[in-house]
Amino acid sequence: MYMRDRLLPLFVWIFGLLAVWEAVSWWLLRVAKTPLAQSKLPYVHEVAATLWKYSGTLLKEGGATFGNAGVGFLIGAAAGVLLAVLMSLSKTVEQLAFPYAVASQMIPILGLAPIIYGIVRDEQVSRIIISGYITFFPVALNMLRGLRSVDLPAVELMHSYAAKPWAVYWKLRFPAALPGLFSGLKIAAPLAVTGAILVELMGAQHGIGVIMLRNLYYGPSHTYMFWSTVLVGALLGMASYWLMSLVERLAAPWQPEFRPKGGSR
Amino acid sequence: MSLAAAKIPEIQLQNVEMRYQTDAADVLALHQVSLDIAKGEFVSLLGPSGCGKTTLLRLMADLLTPTGGDVTVAGKSAREARLAQKYGIVFQSPVLYDWRKVRHNITLPLELMGVKKSIREDKALELLDLVGLQGFADKYPWQLSGGMQQRVAIARALSMEPEILLMDEPFSALDEFTRERLNEELQAVWGKVQSTIVFVTHSIPESIFLSDRVFVLSPHPGRLSAVVDIPLPRPRTAEMRNSPEFFELIARIRDSFEGV
Numbered sequence: 108m109y110m111r112d113r114l115l116p117l118f119v120w121i122f123g124l125l126a127v128w129e130a131v132s133w134w135l136l137r138v139a140k141t142p143l144a145q146s147k148l149p150y151v152h153e154v155a156a157t158l159w160k161y162s163g164t165l166l167k168e169g170g171a172t173f174g175n176a177g178v179g180f181l182i183g184a185a186a187g188v189l190l191a192v193l194m195s196l197s198k199t200v201e202q203l204a205f206p207y208a209v210a211s212q213m214i215p216i217l218g219l220a221p222i223i224y225g226i227v228r229d230e231q232v233s234r235i236i237i238s239g240y241i242t243f244f245p246v247a248l249n250m251l252r253g254l255r256s257v258d259l260p261a262v263e264l265m266h267s268y269a270a271k272p273w274a275v276y277w278k279l280r281f282p283a284a285l286p287g288l289f290s291g292l293k294i295a296a297p298l299a300v301t302g303a304i305l306v307e308l309m310g311a312q313h314g315i316g317v318i319m320l321r322n323l324y325y326g327p328s329h330t331y332m333f334w335s336t337v338l339v340g341a342l343l344g345m346a347s348y349w350l351m352s353l354v355e356r357l358a359a360p361w362q363p364e365f366r367p368k369g370g371s372r
Numbered sequence: 373m374s375l376a377a378a379k380i381p382e383i384q385l386q387n388v389e390m391r392y393q394t395d396a397a398d399v400l401a402l403h404q405v406s407l408d409i410a411k412g413e414f415v416s417l418l419g420p421s422g423c424g425k426t427t428l429l430r431l432m433a434d435l436l437t438p439t440g441g442d443v444t445v446a447g448k449s450a451r452e453a454r455l456a457q458k459y460g461i462v463f464q465s466p467v468l469y470d471w472r473k474v475r476h477n478i479t480l481p482l483e484l485m486g487v488k489k490s491i492r493e494d495k496a497l498e499l500l501d502l503v504g505l506q507g508f509a510d511k512y513p514w515q516l517s518g519g520m521q522q523r524v525a526i527a528r529a530l531s532m533e534p535e536i537l538l539m540d541e542p543f544s545a546l547d548e549f550t551r552e553r554l555n556e557e558l559q560a561v562w563g564k565v566q567s568t569i570v571f572v573t574h575s576i577p578e579s580i581f582l583s584d585r586v587f588v589l590s591p592h593p594g595r596l597s598a599v600v601d602i603p604l605p606r607p608r609t610a611e612m613r614n615s616p617e618f619f620e621l622i623a624r625i626r627d628s629f630e631g632v
Contacts, residue, residue: 267461282471
């Protein structure tokens, strides 16, 4: 059942897309004879071959990017959760902090990355900072919504038992905020990866962004490698999202979307 | 005055007044309500929408503070009684926590009181037995029907063996058949736990079937318009619902409403 309902359509889509890609690539190169045809849309099989041939390098550099992005993501998420809790506790904190949090998101990362790099002069730290910086806002915003999503009777129930404020948070507001928190984490995770790659483009020694940039400079002869790095970057983003979805299933399995379909009683 | 009311009052309201100030108007929700409820008594607050019966219950629960008058619970203020964890509350909706299994929803109050885990677990099973939900301990709330969810809510309220059980239209969202069955079950449960129960309802038969006394409230402004003793013997049975005495009580209560 699972095979037929979920995996089959997925495979049809992927192979269909790849087939169309290969066909268009062939058409650009052989029929339309477009200049730099392979740079515009390279053969799938050539890219796949490059991916395979340089899988060691790509894995190592991708790992460096993913690792730093992961650390920044965790720090940013922790900071976001903390700020959300503080804002939910106090209107004053919210009024003070919120405009800055919003304003921080208006600064283009493309401009911020070299500034950060210029200050810390360390590519790993820069990647961590930028990833954390990107993660922080969506997590704080969604966590705050989650903490506020608790309806009044659920809180009154706690009051009727004379529950201490920490107990109201620990036993009611946090669990209730988990779906919101995970929405934020799922938005932030791929962005954190993209942010880390962006820092690498500013000049770094390691990371998928570095080989991406180099192969772009080298021109048409390195087209397949360039496309490989782009694909690896995309895969890292997807992997981060899937990872968060998996953690969500383990941490908050009681949500409506995880319930078995049909016959809920 | 019934025999029960002659004892020391468990809950005492003196000239209680509740006024809501809104931008548009100044609403008098409750006007000069005074009443006594004895320890171990089962009373209903009965009335149409807008009569302030839920407000009255919330004042007793210290979820609201009256703008006038006094609420005394076992000689203390309502706030002190709440902080001393004397209340179990059942709301109109079950208010179960989605992320907790049935058994852990039931033991929530015990967790808050710091009761040991082994004792909590035993208590949960005992209460599931009491409300007729054996075998549902490890289900999640969404796997239960509305009636079953409300029974879990009752079990939760009973878990801490509250001196006072406050119930705010707990069965109003259920169908008539489920409601009548739960009325009988609630009566049986009350016989075992001996809490004082204050039960808010807008159903005249329900209030008669369950209560020792019915406080009849009328709207605009919300006020106490009658207190009706229910002398039907206990345990009350489904057949009593069709007895002439029952119908006579319905007629008496219906006549006692003012300005509806």
